[in-house]
Amino acid sequence: MHELALADAVMKAALRAAEDAGMDRVERLVVKVGELQQIEKDLFEFSLTSVLSSQDQRLADASFQVTEERVRFGCNACGREYGRNDISLDDSDQGEAIHFIPELSHAFARCPDCGSPDFEILAGRGITLERIEGTGDG
Amino acid sequence: MGDALDPRPFAIEQRLAGVRRVIGVSGSKGGIGKSVIASTLALALADQDRRVGLFDLDFTSPSDHVVLGVDRSFPAEEFGIDPHVAHGIHLMSVAFFAGDAAVPLRGAATTSALLELLAITRWGDLDVLLLDMPPGLGDTSLDVINLLPRLEFLLVGNESRVVIESVRRAAALLTELNVPTVGILENMRRGDGEAIRALAEGVAMPYLAAIPFDSALEAALGDVELLRKTDVYRSLARLAESF
Numbered sequence: 001m002h003e004l005a006l007a008d009a010v011m012k013a014a015l016r017a018a019e020d021a022g023m024d025r026v027e028r029l030v031v032k033v034g035e036l037q038q039i040e041k042d043l044f045e046f047s048l049t050s051v052l053s054s055q056d057q058r059l060a061d062a063s064f065q066v067t068e069e070r071v072r073f074g075c076n077a078c079g080r081e082y083g084r085n086d087i088s089l090d091d092s093d094q095g096e097a098i099h100f101i102p103e104l105s106h107a108f109a110r111c112p113d114c115g116s117p118d119f120e121i122l123a124g125r126g127i128t129l130e131r132i133e134g135t136g137d138g
Numbered sequence: 139m140g141d142a143l144d145p146r147p148f149a150i151e152q153r154l155a156g157v158r159r160v161i162g163v164s165g166s167k168g169g170i171g172k173s174v175i176a177s178t179l180a181l182a183l184a185d186q187d188r189r190v191g192l193f194d195l196d197f198t199s200p201s202d203h204v205v206l207g208v209d210r211s212f213p214a215e216e217f218g219i220d221p222h223v224a225h226g227i228h229l230m231s232v233a234f235f236a237g238d239a240a241v242p243l244r245g246a247a248t249t250s251a252l253l254e255l256l257a258i259t260r261w262g263d264l265d266v267l268l269l270d271m272p273p274g275l276g277d278t279s280l281d282v283i284n285l286l287p288r289l290e291f292l293l294v295g296n297e298s299r300v301v302i303e304s305v306r307r308a309a310a311l312l313t314e315l316n317v318p319t320v321g322i323l324e325n326m327r328r329g330d331g332e333a334i335r336a337l338a339e340g341v342a343m344p345y346l347a348a349i350p351f352d353s354a355l356e357a358a359l360g361d362v363e364l365l366r367k368t369d370v371y372r373s374l375a376r377l378a379e380s381f
Contacts, residue, residue, distance in 0.1 A: 006146075100219065125250070129145050
C-alpha cells in the first residue's frame with residue numbers, strides 16, 4: 001500500500017519542521033487528508049503509526065490527528081465550483097488512478113456544467129502536514 | 139511551524155538514494171526524437187547489463203511505453219509503487235494509470251503529479267535513471283532542476299536552424315544555472331552535422347554522437363527485437379558504453 005510511502009514523507013516533513021522550530025520532542029502531528037485521493041483516515045493513522053518506529057527519536061512519542069477535507073474543484077472554463085458528488089467516474093480503475101495520482105482527475109472528471117477538464121483542485125487534493133506540536137528550546 | 143507543509147518533496151532524496159546518475163534527456167522543440175532516444179538509450183544500457191530506469195515525464199503525451207512495446211497496467215503497490223520492469227528497464231509512466239484517456243494538465247497540476255510520482259516510486263538501485271523530458275524549458279524542466287540536485291542533462295538536437303536556435307538557448311540557461319550537461323546529441327542526421335558540432339563548440343559542451351536518420355525506425359517502434367537492429371540503436375549502444 002503506497003500510503004506507507006506518503007506517511008513516511010509526512011514524518012520527514014515533520015522532522016524538518018521540528019528542526020526549523022528548534023523542537024527536541026514532537027508531541028503531535030496534525031495531518032489533513034484530502035477526499036480526492038481516497039485515503040481513509042483510519043488507514044492513514046495506521047500508516048503513520050507503522051512508519052513511526054523507523055523515524056528520528058524526536059518523533060518517537062508523537063501522536064497523530066488526521067482530519068479530512070472535502071474536495072472542491074473550480075472550473076477554469078465557466079467558473080463553476082463543484083465537489084466529488086458532482087462528478088462521475090466510469091469504473092474503479094479511474095478511481096484507482098486518481099488514488100495514486102490525484103491529478104489524473106483531469107483525465108476522467110469533467111465540469112458538471114460545461115464539460116471541461118480544465119479545472120483547479122481548490123481543496124481536498126491529498127496529504128498535507130498542517131502543523132506539529134512539541135517542546136524544545138526553540 | 140508556519141504554513142502547512144506538502145510532505146512529498148521531503149521523500150524524494152531517499153527515493154533516489156540508490157540511483158547513481160539522473161540524466162534528463164531534453165530538447166527544446168517537440169518532434170526531435172527525445173522519447174525514441176531516451177527509450178532506446180535505456181534499452182542499450184540494459185542490454186549492457188546496466189541497471190537502468192526510465193521515467194516518462196511527458197505527462198500529457200507519454201510514449202516511452204509505445205517505443206518499448208510495454209503494456210499499460212497499474213504498477214505493483216507496496217511501500218510505494220514499483221516501476222514496471224520490461225527488457226531490463228525499470229519504467230514509470232502516467233500511461234500506466236491513465237489508460238487511453240488524454241491527460242490535460244496545466245503547469246501546477248503537472249508539478250503536483252511529478253511530486254507525487256517522485257515521492258512514491260521505488261526505483262531501487264540503479265546505475266542510471268533517464269528522464270524523458272517534455273519539450274522546452276517549462277514547468278517540468280524547472281521542477282526537476284529544483285527538486286533533483288544531482289540532475290544532469292543530455293540535450294538532443296538536429297541540424298534544423300529552428301532547433302539549433304532553441305538548443306543554444308537551453309544550453310545557455312543550463313550553464314547559467316550550473317546544471318551539468320552530458321553533452322549534445324545530434325538526432326536524425328541527414329547532412330554533415332557541422333551545424334551541431336559548431337553549436338556544441340560554441341556553448342562549450344561535448345558533441346556526443348550523431349544518430350543517422352533511419353527510415354526503418356518507425357516500423358521498429360514497439361518491437362525491441364526490431365529496435366535493436368536499427369542504426370539508432372547501434373549508435374546509442376556505442377554512446378551507452380561511455381556512461
